[in-house]
Amino acid sequence: MPNRELQDSExxxxxxxxxxxxxxxxxxxxxxxxxxxxxxxxxxFNVASLSELVAKTLxxxxxxxxxxxxDAMTTNETLWxxxxxxxxxxxxxxxxxxxxxSRTLKIWSAASSSGQEPYSIAMTGLEYQQSRPGxxxxxxxxxxxxxxxxxxxxxxxxxxxxxxxxxxxSPERRAKFFEDSGNGMMRLKAAxxxxxxxxxxxxxxxxxxxxxxxxxxxxxxxxxxxxxVKAKIIRQFAGALGPRGYLILGASESLxxxxxxxxxxxxxxxxxxxxxx
Numbered sequence: 462m463p464n465r466e467l468q469d470s471e472x473x474x475x476x477x478x479x480x481x482x483x484x485x486x487x488x489x490x491x492x493x494x495x496x497x498x499x500x501x502x503x504x505x506f507n508v509a510s511l512s513e514l515v516a517k518t519l520x521x522x523x524x525x526x527x528x529x530x531x532d533a534m535t536t537n538e539t540l541w542x543x544x545x546x547x548x549x550x551x552x553x554x555x556x557x558x559x560x561x562x563s564r565t566l567k568i569w570s571a572a573s574s575s576g577q578e579p580y581s582i583a584m585t586g587l588e589y590q591q592s593r594p595g596x597x598x599x600x601x602x603x604x605x606x607x608x609x610x611x612x613x614x615x616x617x618x619x620x621x622x623x624x625x626x627x628x629x630x631s632p633e634r635r636a637k638f639f640e641d642s643g644n645g646m647m648r649l650k651a652a653x654x655x656x657x658x659x660x661x662x663x664x665x666x667x668x669x670x671x672x673x674x675x676x677x678x679x680x681x682x683x684x685x686x687x688x689x690v691k692a693k694i695i696r697q698f699a700g701a702l703g704p705r706g707y708l709i710l711g712a713s714e715s716l717x718x719x720x721x722x723x724x725x726x727x728x729x730x731x732x733x734x735x736x737x738x
Contacts (some may be wrong), residue, residue: 465496465503465511475515479534482501482527483608484665484690498533506531533607537681539574541581541629546731547680547709548585556589556709558595559675569671569701570629571679573605574657576616577629578678580649583656584638604671606662616659622648664694668701675703681711699723699736 468477474488475495479722487494506526508514516522518530542548559566566586570579586601607613622644626635635647662671664682677698683691698708699722707727708723710716715735716723723734 464605465500467492467495469517471512471515479517479531480687480690483531484662484694485535485685486687486690487540497583498620499530502526502529502533503636512736516624528610532611533606537572537574538610539625539716541563541577541634542585543578543581543629543680544712544731546728547733548581550665550709550728550731550733551582551620551632552585552589555676555733556586556596557593560589560593562597563599564567565599566597566601566676568601568603569677569678570603570605571662571664571672571677571698572682573607573612573616574609575612575625576605576619576659577625577635578680579603579605579616579659579701580619580653581654582678586632586656587638587652590621601656603657605657606671607657607659608661608663610661613659613661619654622646622650622723664697665690671701673703673727674706676709677702677709678709680709681713683710696722702736704736704738706736708736710734 472492472495479487496511498526499511503509503514504512506514506517508517514526514530517526521527524637568582570582570588573579580603583601583603586597586603589598590596590601607616610613621639622645626639626647628660638653640650640652652734660669679694679698680735686694695716710732712731715732716725722737724737726733726735
């Protein structure tokens with residue numbers, strides 16, 4: 462039977478590796494998470510113990526293994542229209558303010574996971590355009606980025622099973638925006654897909670090549686980073702936003718004492734942040 466035990470010293474080394482590679486900070490008592498996430502990789506890479514897997518991961522020559530380990534440790538569950546209110550604020554408050562823009566509206570979903578957030582944003586944009594003919598005449602584009610290549614491939618297929626579709630998606634939206642893909646899955650219709658693109662990005666890297674955005678969604682991600690890394694990411698978000706651009710974080714996340722580039726706007730419910738002029 463494969464050995465899934467890790468010595469405290471091995472766990473510490475792996476924690477340091479993960480933080481260095483992608484900024485994620487594991488607590489002192491998260492060995493169970495490492496075991497559950499990395500255990501399935503042992504058979505795939507033909508190693509007899511978790512200790513051996515971790516040791517090999519530290520080698521810069523094990524690129525395929527490193528990529529699989531980071532995929533496993535950074536993949537988080539998500540759902541459609543998560544928390545509801547950010548998408549309502551987008552539709553009722555932010556998009557009306559920006560609808561007269563004379564260019565394509567650009568929105569960035571900074572941790573797209575399996576695609577539910579960027580596609581939920583795109584669906585919200587389509588609903589708004591349908592209710593306001595002429596709005597965003599040059600279109601609306603959503604960029605989804607993630608560190609996991611596996612998740613990005615899933616996003617680009619835009620196919621979801623019944624369980625995934627049952628999590629946060631109303632029957633009305635399912636009927637309106639999805640079609641049977643013929644393999645027991647449902648695929649987002651072309652009208653949604655054409656407004657969304659995906660690319661690989663580590664949030665620790667530069668965002669310069671992404672261009673400027675009107676809105677950035679980065680929800681339920683910053684809680685995994687150290688205060689120093691969080692502050693760096695927020696500074697880079699400010700640089701990636703155009704004048705008076707919006708930053709939308711998760712319900713449990715805050716910019717308090719982290720960054721002065723944004724003003725906090727209290728909504729009912731929720732909080733959003735706008736870049737200061």
